[in-house]
Amino acid sequence: MNDLDARIAARPADFRVLTGDRPTGRLHLGHYFGTLANRVRLQRAGVELFVLVADYQVLTDRDVADRLEENVLGLVADHLAVGIDPATATIFTHSAVPALNQLMLPFLSLVTDGELRRNPTVKDEIQASRQTSVSGLMLTYPVHQAADILFCKANLVPVGRDQLPHLEITRTVARRFNERYAPVFPVPEALLSQAPSLLGTDGRKMSKSRGNAIELAATEDETARIITRAKTDADREIVYDPENRPEVSNLVLLAALCQERDPHAVAADIGSGGAAALKKTVIESVNEFLRPVRARRATYAADPEELHRILTEGNAYANTVAAQTLDEVRTAMGMPY
Known part of the structure; x- marks a missing residue:
């Protein structure tokens, strides 16, 4: 057990985790063994868990978000099915928490164009999208992710090694804001996944878009x-x-x-x-x-009203947390009016 794992085991209530997925289709076994099982483990250990359904981020690499409500509800159902307990976890959507997204404005002022363009994950996503140009949302994805993490002052983020550059942008934003204005944000730590990487059935990375994955909901x-x-x-x-x-x-x-x-x-x-x-x-x-x-x-899945209720409750709590953080940010920046 490394030092971070030992601290989590000793004092789980000291940690707040932000994690989540884009609602682009049903989750699969790669998701389960890569991230979902760890989310359940952390929640059961007593760590506070925020699960983001990143509906705005569906727009980063496509013009239209097809069947979005169906995919959002399916994502919630997948999490509940593997053991996420909505009684203690906060499951919420980007689009329902305006204050979270408003944090992007001051955060964007803390990073440079070059820092965003050099981000290897952004470069990989741009290449994978096979587009001749990319949207501003794609380019600023790491800053949006910083808002996701910092709006709730998450201090622990489970990631794979390929996501470390994104988290480093978040850490940079937190440090620069604290130094320029006031110490509002924790500088979150990475909880590196120890899960082995599963390939898809065609030998490539398991992916919803490649049709090589075994979905949790497959018969x-x-x-x-x-x-x-x-x-x-x-x-x-x-x-x-x-x-x-x-x-x-x-x-x-x-x-x-x-x-x-x-x-x-x-x-x-x-x-x-x-x-x-x-x-x-x-x-x-x-x-x-x-x-x-x-x-x-x-x-x-047979009870969409219950899935909507869980999202409504999660969105309400996320809005309360985000509004409080935004108030702190505005006060620190000299904008308490």
């Missing part, structure tokens, strides 16, 4: 079809060797995560059974693991 038959099409190799002996046999090892890892076992042990059980035996094991493991999650999600 057992859909899951079987997706896994049956997954890339493997010609060697019948199944081993866990991510460097030399990435596709096979990814499937082994997926089964191991679902079984809560060591991937080398799972591979040894399959042995010389080849790709067919491997895929059979993965299908059974995933479907067994997701069965209760799917049942809970179906119950939540």
Whole structure:
């Protein structure tokens, strides 16, 4: 256990976490093992959790936000299904919290155009969007994320290593505001994900947009079809060797995560059974693991009024927190009128 984990375990009430997702489709197993399970763990440990449904950020790389309400409610249902408790977690949307978004104005004055353009995550997103030019919202995405984190004075942000440059912008904004005006904001720490990265069934990064992911809401038959099409190799002996046999090892890892076992042990059980035996094991493991999650999600999805109620309550609390922070910011900047 590192120092940060030890501090969280010893004094969970000292920490407030901001995390979230863009509502661009249903969440999948990569999300679960990458972030969702950790969110549940932190909440159960006693850490205060804010879960952002980043509906405004859907507009960063597309002109139209299709089926947005459906995707927002689906995202809420996914979180509830994996164990996020809305009685203590605050689940809210960008568009319902005006004071959060208003923080972008003073925050933008604290960073330079060059700092934004050099941000490697922004550069990667721009390249992935395959657009000849990008919107101002895309370019200023890290500052919007700073507003997401700092509006509630979150001091802990779970991230993967690829998201560290975004968080560093937030840390920079917090420090510069505190130095220029008054000490209003904590400088948030990164809680690095220790979760192994899951590839999609085509050997590339698991992604909603690539159609290579196993959604939490997928049926057992859909899951079987997706896994049956997954890339493997010609060697019948199944081993866990991510460097030399990435596709096979990814499937082994997926089964191991679902079984809560060591991937080398799972591979040894399959042995010389080849790709067919491997895929059979993965299908059974995933479907067994997701069965209760799917049942809970179906119950939540069947009650959109309850999902709206949870969002309404979360939005109300987020607005209270954001308004208080904005008042502090305006006072610190000499604008208390």
